[in-house]
Amino acid sequence: MELIEKIKSKKSHIGIIGLGYVGLPLVIEFCKAGFQVTGFDIDQEKVTLLSQGKSYIKHIDSSRITDAGSRFTPTTDFSMLSAMDCIIICVPTPLNKYREPDMSYVFNTTKTIARNLRKGQLIVLESTTYPGTTDEDMRPMLEESGLKAGEDFYLAFSPEREDPNNKGFSTRTIPKVVGGYTNNCLTVAQALYDSVVVKTVPVSSTRVAEATKLLENIYRSVNIAMVNELKMLFDRMGIDVWEVIEAAKTKPFGFQAFYPGPGLGGHCIPIDPFYLTWKAREYEFSTRFIELAGEINTNMPYYVVQKTVEALNEKGKSIKGAKILILGLSYKKDIDDTRESPSLKIMELLGEKDAHVDYNDPYIPVLPKMRKYSFNNSSVPLHAETLAKYDAVVIATEHADYDPDFILKNSKLIVDTRNLIKNHTNHSDKVKRA
Missing domain, CATH: 3.40.50.720 (NAD(P)-binding Rossmann-like Domain)
Structure with missing residues (x-):
């Protein structure tokens, strides 16, 4: 495939939407690997600082931005998306006041991409979400452009696994789960991430990839809830939960x-x-x-x-x-x-x-x-x-x-x-x- 050849030769232009705690480390890794990267964000203040080689995230040293040099271009001009070969979405997925998914950032970004979509591009969502977002929700929005996923452009989901300031693991060393809408979509997305991470973990669909991220975090949520409940119980019983954990x-x-x-x-x-x-x-x-x-x-x-x-x-x-x-x-x-x-x-x-x-x-x-x-x-x-x-x-x-x-x-x-x-x-x- 033409896009895979461009990725392997580092000639593909990477666009990363959302220059926060997930997107910015990804920018750095692609630049280190030799790619040209354009970072998109709606926050002009962030873009201005990054354009000056300054990091606004404390655990990401500004030297890592300056090291990217001319390979990194931050911008608020989303019309430049049409020039990208691979587009990675790293925008927030918060909850609304009713504790229901607020998908406005993902869906508005998808609609913006659709207006600038061209043949041969790869679109990857990294934002954590519910199973079905990529192929049930995003795909129809993108196909309103007249192009078909899996035929005219590639669509995939690869959940972010960032752990800010973790000294043992970085964006490059954390295995990357990848799921594609079709086999060809998976092949292209895997080639992209193979160029910047030590190991990719291909799965059978975008829905499996989406569910994988949820399992990882729900596993932690329920276990933390358990020890929080035990903390409250042991407090009434006069037992130090921290001592109990150390013994266990x-x-x-x-x-x-x-x-x-x-x-x-x-x-x-x-x-x-x-x-x-x-x-x-x-x-x-x-x-x-x-x-x-x-x-x-x-x-x-x-x-x-x-x-x-x-x-x-x-x-x-x-x-x-x-x-x-x-x-x-x-x-x-x-x-x-x-x-x-x-x-x-x-x-x-x-x-x-x-x-x-x-x-x-x-x-x-x-x-x-x-x-x-x-x-x-x-x-x-x-x-x-x-x-x-x-x-x-x-x-x-x-x-x-x-x-x-x-x-x-x-x-x-x-x-x-x-x-x-x-x-x-x-x-x-x-x-x-x-």
């Missing part, structure tokens, strides 16, 4: 450690299960187990706030008017990603109880504009005198920058959701687990 980990088979926390964050785990539960209704199937896990994880910020209220009450302090400091806004340690972070929900709930809430996060100096929240906060400095002025400090993210001994020494009251303060039993009057 010594079993060399049949057990994998998952850890409790203040709720789920990131784009995948809090959201993806609901994509499948929504799609399951079409088949008159109730995904009770998955929905229960989602309910438990969604309620964890409420549990943290309740534990904070109780801890303050023990000190004779009302939550109303209390000064609370949240440590860590990102959804996981040592990154600047606030997507679906439970810290934001905790801040909102505490504010609704008329507490005065501030935050510290070394990776997030100023809270960015978000779809669901409209805070006007900046990170406060983490000095001894700063900690001392708060009635309670809630540890929501265990950044490596946070010194547990320093926090313990200078805080009046600590609500620890991440087991940062290991020797808390010696300070049970000051440190409360949540």
Whole structure:
């Protein structure tokens, strides 16, 4: 096939739509492999920074952008899609206020591609979604151009597997699942990813590829829900769930450690299960187990706030008017990603109880504009005198920058959701687990 030859010779022009936590690392890998890459995004500010060789994502060093040099062209001009040989879609797939899939980003992007579609192009969706999105929803939109998938253009799904700031795995070293609408579609898509990742995993259809990503994240969601529920139960029983997990980990088979926390964050785990539960209704199937896990994880910020209220009450302090400091806004340690972070929900709930809430996060100096929240906060400095002025400090993210001994020494009251303060039993009057 002509396109495969262009891919193998690095002469195919790659277009990546969405220059976020998924799209930008993919841009870097294709550029490193020697391809010409055009990155598309609707955010002019991002495009301007990237055009200047600057990264706006903290764990992606700007040197990786400058290394791409002239091979990378960021733009907001989507009419340039017609010049691309391979187009990869990496746009958000959030939930709406009813916790149903918001497919507007994917579908609007698909319609834009359809207006610029030409023969011989490869279109790949990477955004996590429900089975059937690629061949049942996107394909008819693309075929409104008059071109047929599998005949005039190639269509595939390959789920992203990004784990921001993971030191052990990168975009290149994580195996890539690929499913095509037809066998030819799969062959072309596999050739594309074979050029930048160490291993591709071909599957029989786009629907299998879509379901694979959901299984990966639902697996984590239900296991995290289990330990979150055990955390709440063991707390009533006077048992330290963290000690239990450490003991259970010594079993060399049949057990994998998952850890409790203040709720789920990131784009995948809090959201993806609901994509499948929504799609399951079409088949008159109730995904009770998955929905229960989602309910438990969604309620964890409420549990943290309740534990904070109780801890303050023990000190004779009302939550109303209390000064609370949240440590860590990102959804996981040592990154600047606030997507679906439970810290934001905790801040909102505490504010609704008329507490005065501030935050510290070394990776997030100023809270960015978000779809669901409209805070006007900046990170406060983490000095001894700063900690001392708060009635309670809630540890929501265990950044490596946070010194547990320093926090313990200078805080009046600590609500620890991440087991940062290991020797808390010696300070049970000051440190409360949540």
